[in-house]
Each structure stands twice: as C-alpha cells, then as structure tokens.
Amino acid sequence: MSSHRQAAVRRLAAPDITARKGQTPVVCLTAYTAPMAEILDEHCDLLLVGDSVGMVVHGLPNTVGVTLEMMILHGQAVMRGSTRAMVVVDMPFGSYEGSAEVAYENAARLMKETGAQAVKVEAGETIVQNIEYLVKRGIPVMGHVGLRPQAVLVDGGFKAKGKGADERQKILQEARATAEAGVFAIVVEGVAEGLAREITEAVAVPTIGIGASAGCDGQILVTDDMLGLFDWTPKFVRRYADLRGEITGAIARYADDVRARRFPGPAEIYFAKAG
Numbered sequence: 094m095s096s097h098r099q100a101a102v103r104r105l106a107a108p109d110i111t112a113r114k115g116q117t118p119v120v121c122l123t124a125y126t127a128p129m130a131e132i133l134d135e136h137c138d139l140l141l142v143g144d145s146v147g148m149v150v151h152g153l154p155n156t157v158g159v160t161l162e163m164m165i166l167h168g169q170a171v172m173r174g175s176t177r178a179m180v181v182v183d184m185p186f187g188s189y190e191g192s193a194e195v196a197y198e199n200a201a202r203l204m205k206e207t208g209a210q211a212v213k214v215e216a217g218e219t220i221v222q223n224i225e226y227l228v229k230r231g232i233p234v235m236g237h238v239g240l241r242p243q244a245v246l247v248d249g250g251f252k253a254k255g256k257g258a259d260e261r262q263k264i265l266q267e268a269r270a271t272a273e274a275g276v277f278a279i280v281v282e283g284v285a286e287g288l289a290r291e292i293t294e295a296v297a298v299p300t301i302g303i304g305a306s307a308g309c310d311g312q313i314l315v316t317d318d319m320l321g322l323f324d325w326t327p328k329f330v331r332r333y334a335d336l337r338g339e340i341t342g343a344i345a346r347y348a349d350d351v352r353a354r355r356f357p358g359p360a361e362i363y364f365a366k367a368g
Contacts, residue, residue, distance in 0.1 A: 106180040106210055107233035107277035113138075114299045119278070119311025121301055122319075125150050125167045129171065129316065130174030137178045139301075141213065141313060142168045144183040149317050159185040161199055168207030170349055180209040181235050189214050193226035213239040213280065216271040228275035236271035238264055238292070240283030240304070261288050265295060280359045281305045283329070290307035304329030 113119050121139040124130040125146045133140055146167050147159035161184075168182040182203050189196035200212045211233035211332035214220060224234050264284060271279055278299045281289050302309030304327060318326045321335040350356035 102176045104177055106208060107179070110179060111277045111298055114297065114310055116310075117303060118309075119299055121311055121313035123149075123313070124171045124316065127170045127174030128149065130171040130178075130180075133316065134175040134178050138311070139179045139181060140171055140175055142171050142180065142182040142207075142209070143213075143315065144185050145315050149315060157186050159183075161185055161188050161202070164208045165203060168209050172208045179211065181211045181213050181323075182207055182209045183213045185308075187229045189223055190220060193223045196223040196363060197227055197232070198231055199309070200227055200234075204232065211235055211277065211348075213237055216267055216274075216276075216279075217241070218267060218270070221267075221270045221274045224271065224274040224276060234274075234278040235275045235278050235280065235301075236268075236274075237282065238268045238271060238279050238282040238284075239288075261285070264288060265292060268296055268300075272298050278311075281309060300302045 102185055110119060119138045120136060121141060121198055122133050122137050123143045123145060124133055124140040125142060130140060144156040144159040144164065144213065147153040147304055150158075150167075151163070153159070167193065168180070172178055184196075184200060184203065188199040196214075203212055212227070213235040214224060214237065216224065216236040216238050217233065222234065227234050265288065268279060268281070276298060279292070279296060280301045280303060281292055282302075283304040284292075286306045286308075289300070289302055290308040293300040293306070293309050299310035301311040301313050303313050314330060316359050317323065318330045319333050321332040322337050322340075324337070326332065347356065
C-alpha cells in the first residue's frame, strides 16, 4: 500500500461511529485476513478483528485460548487489507480483567503494533473501572454486554441472556455503566429482543446488535457464518451465501480433473521456445 493511498482516504474513527447513534445503522462484520478485509472495506463502517478468530480460523473450542499475539497478527493483516473502515481489535481473555495498568499496557501494545483505531472488551461490573482508565489515557474502547463468549466456562456454554427479570436488570445496569465509563459503542450479544431495545434507548452511544434486535444502532455478524462456511450457525445468523457448498464443489471438480489428468491442460502449462 503506497503512502499516497494511505493519505488519500481517511478512516472512520470512534467519533464517526458515536455520531451515528439513532441515525443510519452502523454496518459491521468480523475480519481476520487482509484479502477478506479488502472485500469488506467498501461496504462496512467497522471491521472487528474478533477473538472469534480462535474458533473460526484456528479451530479452538472457544475464545479462551486466544492470545494477545494472535490478535496482533490478525489485526495487522486486517489493517493492511482495509483503508476506510474503522478497525477494532478484541482484547483476548486475561489481557484486561486484572489491574487497569496491565489492561492499558496490553491495549497500548495492540494499538501500536496493529495501527487499529480501538480495542473491544467484554464489559462486566469489575471491568468498568478499567474501561474508564483506558479511555482517559487516549484509547478508544468498544464495550460488549449480554452473552460474553469469554465467560463461556462460567456460563457453561453459549446461552442467550436477559430472559429473566433479575438477569435483565443486571445486563441493563452493566450497559449503562459501560456507556458512562466512556466507550464509543457497545456490542449487545444474544439477549432478548426487548432488552436490546431497552439498552439502546438507555445509553447515549450506539448499540451494535448480534443476536439482539433490529432496533439496535447497528449490526455485526461473524463473516464466515453469514457467508455459509460452516455446517452449523447460531439462530441469529442469516446466511447470505453457501460458500461451503461452492468450495466443496470446486474442490471435487479439481480432484476429478487431477485424477483424470485433465489438469493441468495446455492453457495452464509452459512450453519451451522453439529453437
């Protein structure tokens, strides 16, 4: 990428996303590689380098095993492939939940080594003070409430949240506290539709829904899910393509051509020059 190209396009930043509250919905998708980021960049306002990369790309059973180094590697790739969308990188499990100082050290490293515009953390009652600490020191933060994938071992699986009154109130309080801590937006995942709308009305920053409500200020999905690259996807995913089927068919045709010696053919091989 040339320096001229970098200078010609201004990326969207945290204030741009925050200003979309109640306006045209914010379009977000996950990205983990440069080629996919390049495709998504034209259509998305925000690309999230999610710790879901551990499951989607690396075959991990959940996101708990994702490391800071993995997030940096994929964050760098997405930054290389995109030019206009805001890029946000997930802080992995164990990198921000302890002291605010450690959270800042890890967040600063993520931003320095990737060039991303913000980090995302899964917000809980013990995380709010760390969010405030980061924001006050110049690190834009996106929050995440409701179903929190990094808490999968505590919850015993990926379960929808906010169906009961007590849990509903707890999540609403967490969302309010997260907004007050200074985040520029909040991902709301896997909650009852009514709660998602209530959170959206209660906070002054955009809500980005995933398995939540069309009433949120934006939406995000795991790109590989919506493109149909897996046999199974969560209920809240709409498949916009069947790339698994397309890829399977293409590979089967390739295998058939190799075994029948139809590939490579004259168009795909080199010939020595006469004389």
